[in-house]
Amino acid sequence: xxxxxxxxxxxxxxxxxxxxxxxxxxxxxxxxxxxxxxxxxxxxxxxxxxxxxxxxxxxxxxxxxxxxxxxxxxxxxxxxxxxxxxxxxxxxxxxxxxxxxxxxxxxxxxxxxxxxxxxxxxxxxxxxxxxxxxxxxxxxxxxxxxxxxxxxxxxxxxxxxxxxxxxxxxxxxxxxxxxxxxxxxxxxxxxxxxxxxxxxxxxxxxxxxxxxxxxxxxxxxxxxxxxxxxxxxxxxxxxxxxxxxxxxxxxxxxxxxxxxxxxxxxxxxxxxxxxxxxxxxxx
Numbered sequence: 001x002x003x004x005x006x007x008x009x010x011x012x013x014x015x016x017x018x019x020x021x022x023x024x025x026x027x028x029x030x031x032x033x034x035x036x037x038x039x040x041x042x043x044x045x046x047x048x049x050x051x052x053x054x055x056x057x058x059x060x061x062x063x064x065x066x067x068x069x070x071x072x073x074x075x076x077x078x079x080x081x082x083x084x085x086x087x088x089x090x091x092x093x094x095x096x097x098x099x100x101x102x103x104x105x106x107x108x109x110x111x112x113x114x115x116x117x118x119x120x121x122x123x124x125x126x127x128x129x130x131x132x133x134x135x136x137x138x139x140x141x142x143x144x145x146x147x148x149x150x151x152x153x154x155x156x157x158x159x160x161x162x163x164x165x166x167x168x169x170x171x172x173x174x175x176x177x178x179x180x181x182x183x184x185x186x187x188x189x190x191x192x193x194x195x196x197x198x199x200x201x202x203x204x205x206x207x208x209x210x211x212x213x214x215x216x217x218x219x220x221x222x223x224x225x226x227x228x229x230x231x232x233x234x235x236x237x238x239x240x241x242x243x244x245x246x247x248x249x250x251x252x253x254x255x256x257x258x259x260x261x262x263x264x265x266x267x268x269x270x271x272x273x274x275x276x277x278x279x280x281x282x283x
Contacts (some may be wrong), residue, residue, distance in 0.1 A: 001072050002137035003043055003101045004168035007196045012042035012262030015200070017269050019046060019057035025269070029061075032271040033069060042262065043072040043170075045139075055090065065099050072140065075099055078107025079120035082215055087120070091133050102130060103139040104167065122159075127166045140172040142197055144180035148217045157184075158251060161191040169195055171264050174202035175218050176247075178254035188247055196261040203248035203273050205241040234276070238246065245273060249280040256281070 006012050015036055019023055020026040020217035033044075048058040058075055065073040075094060077087070094102065104126040121128050123140055130136045140163045143156065143281060151154035174182065181199045188197065204210060207228060211219045220228075224247055252263055263281075265274040 001052060006042050006178040007169055007261050014041055014264045015274060016045045017267060018063050021210050029269045032269055035271040038148050041071060043067045043074055045074040045245045048076040048078060063226050068128050074101035074103055076103045076105060078105045079118055079123060080107035082118055084119040089128060090128055092114055100135055100136045105141055106232050124163045127163060131166055138167045140167045142172045144184045154191050157187045161188055161193045164193045164195050170197045172200045173218055174266055175199045176221050176224055178251060178258055182256055182258050198262040198264045199255050200264045200266060201248055201252060202266040203244045204228060205244040205273055206239055210248050245276045252277060252281055
């Protein structure tokens with residue numbers, strides 16, 4: 001199904017994976033998909049880092065999930081390093097395979113300057129091309145704290161609003177306070193945009209993750225850090241993991257109470273944390 005149609009029907013529950021690079025990673029991923037399948041996810045998404053090899057891995061995984069696992073899947077696409085005719089071919093290839101949901105992203109600028117050449121300046125240019133070809137439900141990224149490269153939060157909101165005028169929905173970067181999502185949605189509404197914005201969820205299950213999450217653009221709040229540190233002093237790594245799951249579950253409840261159209265779980269290709277949060281929300 002088209003994801004914007006699923007969102008129109010009610011609250012969605014979805015998961016994100018990345019393509020495996022080895023047989024071992026493949027085994028882990030498909031074990032994860034098998035354990036999540038009984039939860040009847042609304043859809044799943046598959047990331048894409050760029051480059052022909054990564055693109056093919058994303059395509060193969062999305063196609064397999066839809067055809068073999070019978071789950072609606074969304075493919076990530078990035079602007080960096082792509083020409084318009086090449087991207088048109090990629091999009092039509094997805095349509096031919098029955099993949100009609102895409103996430104249009106700008107992508108990180110690679111270190112190799114030879115790979116930067118692109119006909120697309122922003123994700124909105126990719127959205128426009130997909131809309132021109134037709135047949136897709138198109139998602140875009142949203143950042144509750146603002147994109148790291150945006151000069152200000154206000155300009156970030158302006159740009160997101162323009163993207164969502166063409167796209168069908170947004171999925172956010174992970175964050176840790178429900179009021180950040182509420183503020184984002186309210187800012188968009190003041191700009192005349194009311195399309196669904198699905199919050200992205202990633203629990204903090206280890207103290208070592210705190211700095212990494214901050215580097216990814218979503219700093220863990222001080223009170224959450226203190227909660228995890230207290231859990232570590234009380235019971236070590238397992239207590240930290242349990243405290244992180246509890247904090248993420250509370251965030252999800254607050255988001256649903258605030259009217260979130262769905263929840264999107266960043267799984268890191270493993271299922272345990274997502275299943276535990278799920279069981280607390282929908283026992």
